[in-house]
Amino acid sequence: MASEDKVGASASALQPTDDENSKSCWVCFATEADDRLAAWVQPCKCIGTTKWVHQSCLQRWVDEKQRGNITRKVLCPQCKAEYIVVFPSMGAFVALLDALEEITHKISPFIAGGVLLGSIYWIAITYGAVTVMQVVGHREGLEMMESADPLVLLVLLPTIPVTLISAKMYNWEDSVLLFLRKYCAKIPALAYILPFGNVEGDRGAIVSGQHNNTNQTTTHHLSPTRIFCSALLLPTISTIIGKIFFRSVQNNLHRTILGGLTYITIKGALKIYHKQMLYIRHSSRKILDYTETNLKLYRSNISSNEAVSNNDSEQVI
Amino acid sequence: MANIAAKRIKREFKEVMNSEEVAGGYIKLALVNDSWTELQGTIVGPPDTPYEGGTFQLEIKVPETYPFNPPKIRFVTKIWHPNVSSVTGAICLDILKDQWAAALTLRTVLLSIQALLSAAEAGDPQDAVVAKQYRESQQLFLLTARHWTNVYAGGPSAIWEFDQKVQRLLDMGIDEHEARVALSHYDWELERATEQLFS
Numbered sequence: 001m002a003s004e005d006k007v008g009a010s011a012s013a014l015q016p017t018d019d020e021n022s023k024s025c026w027v028c029f030a031t032e033a034d035d036r037l038a039a040w041v042q043p044c045k046c047i048g049t050t051k052w053v054h055q056s057c058l059q060r061w062v063d064e065k066q067r068g069n070i071t072r073k074v075l076c077p078q079c080k081a082e083y084i085v086v087f088p089s090m091g092a093f094v095a096l097l098d099a100l101e102e103i104t105h106k107i108s109p110f111i112a113g114g115v116l117l118g119s120i121y122w123i124a125i126t127y128g129a130v131t132v133m134q135v136v137g138h139r140e141g142l143e144m145m146e147s148a149d150p151l152v153l154l155v156l157l158p159t160i161p162v163t164l165i166s167a168k169m170y171n172w173e174d175s176v177l178l179f180l181r182k183y184c185a186k187i188p189a190l191a192y193i194l195p196f197g198n199v200e201g202d203r204g205a206i207v208s209g210q211h212n213n214t215n216q217t218t219t220h221h222l223s224p225t226r227i228f229c230s231a232l233l234l235p236t237i238s239t240i241i242g243k244i245f246f247r248s249v250q251n252n253l254h255r256t257i258l259g260g261l262t263y264i265t266i267k268g269a270l271k272i273y274h275k276q277m278l279y280i281r282h283s284s285r286k287i288l289d290y291t292e293t294n295l296k297l298y299r300s301n302i303s304s305n306e307a308v309s310n311n312d313s314e315q316v317i
Numbered sequence: 318m319a320n321i322a323a324k325r326i327k328r329e330f331k332e333v334m335n336s337e338e339v340a341g342g343y344i345k346l347a348l349v350n351d352s353w354t355e356l357q358g359t360i361v362g363p364p365d366t367p368y369e370g371g372t373f374q375l376e377i378k379v380p381e382t383y384p385f386n387p388p389k390i391r392f393v394t395k396i397w398h399p400n401v402s403s404v405t406g407a408i409c410l411d412i413l414k415d416q417w418a419a420a421l422t423l424r425t426v427l428l429s430i431q432a433l434l435s436a437a438e439a440g441d442p443q444d445a446v447v448a449k450q451y452r453e454s455q456q457l458f459l460l461t462a463r464h465w466t467n468v469y470a471g472g473p474s475a476i477w478e479f480d481q482k483v484q485r486l487l488d489m490g491i492d493e494h495e496a497r498v499a500l501s502h503y504d505w506e507l508e509r510a511t512e513q514l515f516s
Contacts, residue, residue, distance in 0.1 A: 026420040027384055028321050029328040050420045057321075061419055064385040077418030 026050040027057035043083050044076035058083075121158060128157030131235045137252035161232060168231035171222070173271045180272070237263055322383040326353045326423075333424045344427045346377075354379050358390070358427050362470065363435040367462035368396070371470030375430065376406075377423065387417035390426065395494070397458075397465040397501060399437045399448035404498075408433070409443035446502050454504060461501050468497070482507050486514070 023032045023040055026049065032040075039055035053061075062083065066072045074083050089095075133141030145153060235256070242249070242259025249255040288294040330353075333339055333346045345359035358375035362368025374393040380386050390413060392406035400409045412421060412429055442448030450458045464479045466472030482505060486496035491514055499510040 027325075029325050057419075061385060064382070077416070078420060 023052040024049060025052060025054045025057050027053055027061055030054070044081035045079040046076060046081075050078055124158035124161050125154065127232065128160035129153075131160050132157070134235055134239050135253060135256045140252065164231040164234060165227060168227050168234075173268050173275070176268070177272050177275055234260065234263075322379060322381060323353045325384055326356075326379055329422045329424065330356075332422065333427075336424055338424065338428065344424070344431065346423060346427070354381075356423070357393075358423070360427055360431045360434075362466060362472065363431055366435045367459045368398075368434050368466050368470070369472070370474070371466035371472040373434075373470050375427070384419040384421075387413050387421075388423065388426065389413075390430070395465060395469040397447060397462040398434065399439045399442045399444060399451045400433055401447075402443050403447060403501070404444075407443060409438075409441060450501075450504065457504055461505070465497075465501070479505060482510075486511065 024030070025038075025040075030038075040052050041055050041058060042051055043053065043058055062074045062085065065074045074085070075081065076083065129141075129145065132145060135141070136144065238256050238260030240259070241263050242255040242257075244259075245262065246255045246258045249258060288298070330346060330348075333344070336344075338344045339346070343361055347357045347359075349355040349357050356377040356379065358377050360373050360375065362371040362373065372394070373396060376391050376393050378389040380389065390408060392401050392408065395403065395406070397403060401407070408430065410429065410433055412418070412426065437451060439448045439451045447458070450461065460476055460479070463472065463474055464476040467475045479500070482500055483493060483496050485507060486500070487493055489511070491499075495514065496510070499514050500507070503509040503513065
């Protein structure tokens, strides 16, 4: 950008015909002769043609520079002197209202944040209490909580959902799967339970390398809502499974723990199986030669897929 | 408030017309319509620059909020300069943006743009390609700028070699300006320009 100095120099040489004594406004360029009633001000260190300005023109310029923020400082564009803006005093009452306004403005975010945190805390406590009653039984749970120290409850109850969620963040199925892949592939008996698929040398290494990476990314990609839901639903599901399959167990807590363990084990096994199948599918994929027959086969596959989603797939073939 | 704008432009117009720059033929200002919202500026290329001898037209649009906001100015005449877009003619000049001051006038702004032609600011470019050439191959930049001045602004010195290259592309059926832009962008290497045009 061209430096402003050149401009400043030419700006001060503005209107060479005007003599030094006659005022002319650097905003509207009107002179004293144009409007005898207008109020003039000399707001900065500038001399020459930018010495004088109409009070109303400068007000508008200041408004334009502040863009709605009335506390912003405005400098003279030429001499960089700060304009001395004063507001008339409106009395003590207005000053008090001003102060109140400012305090309210400042503390509102903190109050809102506090209310939000408090609400989350109380939700966590409620969830904890409901979980306790669900797990050990309604009456027993109430008795237990009534006999406990309220302070202890206030600390312990909210940790229940927190613990559930943080436990859920640890993806134990992946560790088990990796372990199985590493050590148990050699034991033939296990191959009946968990197929390992014969992936040829190089490609297998590449795919498993890739797969480790994707594994890591999928754990990162695991959606927060999914973790949240499955963690918080765990006690409920455990209770239900306990009631269905372990009716003979009398103690509520034991029954729920049994139910929970059953649920986690079955779900984990299914998940590991599914992941392993995906892994095998991925590692044994093939890219076909570009021949007429392969192409036809591929196109008819695609079009039959499209036919499922939208009905006008006839013209594709 | 448009009242202030119109009144001020009228005063400024008078000022420009009486100025020694207009008398000397360095700058010119003309009305486009009667509403004083659009004007046409003309500056001549400063001496000892590749723009010397060229006449550059500028489009000046005066906003309703003038002089509280700067006028919108762009080059109508095509020009090869780091701070001017070779496509739109948009000018990168601080006083046309955040450094605008109400005490500036059309006359001082036109003189500033003229000054920009003799002192480019490659650190804050409008056209990245031109700025890169300006920094890295100064000689080629000067020749290209002189060539554009010759073709679009009526400058006196034609660059025979460049004209030949443009003609070569013209023979291939490419638009003249398009060909010149491509060649200028690729440092007048005919092969690369052709490649880009046909890709």
